[in-house]
Amino acid sequence: MMHRYCMSDHSFTALEHVHTPKFLNSIKCSGIPNHSITLKVGVPVMLLRNIDQSSGLCNGTRLIITKLGNRVIKAKILSGKMVGEKVFIPRMSLTPSSAGIPFKFQRGQFPIIVSFAMTINKSQGQSLFHVGLLLKKSVFTHGQLYVALSRVTSRKGLKILAYDDEGKITNEVKNIVYKEVFHNLI
Incomplete structure (x- = not known):
């Protein structure tokens, strides 16, 4: 102030x-x-x-x-x-x-x-009873979808609103993984 x-x-x-x-x-x-x-x-x-x-x-x-x-x-x-x-x-x-x-x-x-909402990155490490996930675009960073979905303590506490590439509501979410990331791993 x-x-x-x-x-x-x-x-x-x-x-x-x-x-x-x-x-x-x-x-x-x-x-x-x-x-x-x-x-x-x-x-x-x-x-x-x-x-x-x-x-x-x-x-x-x-x-x-x-x-x-x-x-x-x-x-x-x-x-x-x-x-x-x-x-x-x-x-x-x-x-x-x-x-x-x-x-x-x-x-x-x-x-x-x-804070009525937060980013996926900010939610990392938290356990929440209720999670509402708004996905206007596909999650593009490896592991982000997992982080977003694993914050909630039970399946009943999870609600997802996802949009496809044309901006229409969908019931599918893509988990984009770039296989090149794994090429040099032993």
Whole structure:
């Protein structure tokens, strides 16, 4: 919610007149939450930082918000080994490490993002009771279909919506494997 230039950046005094708070608030970069996030009790979120691995607070952990505060959020863990545990997520000063930004700044924000859905890659390593898989195109990376289908703990918890190459709903999914990958294996 708050921005400030890093004091280690020797040119911060010159930049504060060029980069207005409105400009800084508009910057979006990977791994850093947006300047403004709308939250309410009951919304599912995903953690964007490793906070405390022993408590299950790792990058990618899914949580549901149970109480909101100005500097801390109370949430219940939805994934991983600590499912059901109640935890606290503090607001943190986060500094983007993107090479595309020619200056350093800090954003004071909760290290979370609202998460009603996730990519197959982000779901890797999680066990979920319900999985809805939307496949608008064929899965093209070896192993991705397996990862997507193996996240769910039971067959009853799996729903798939797949489209063919013409954009019509289908009941078939291709698992594309490039045999060249296996040529030099012993």
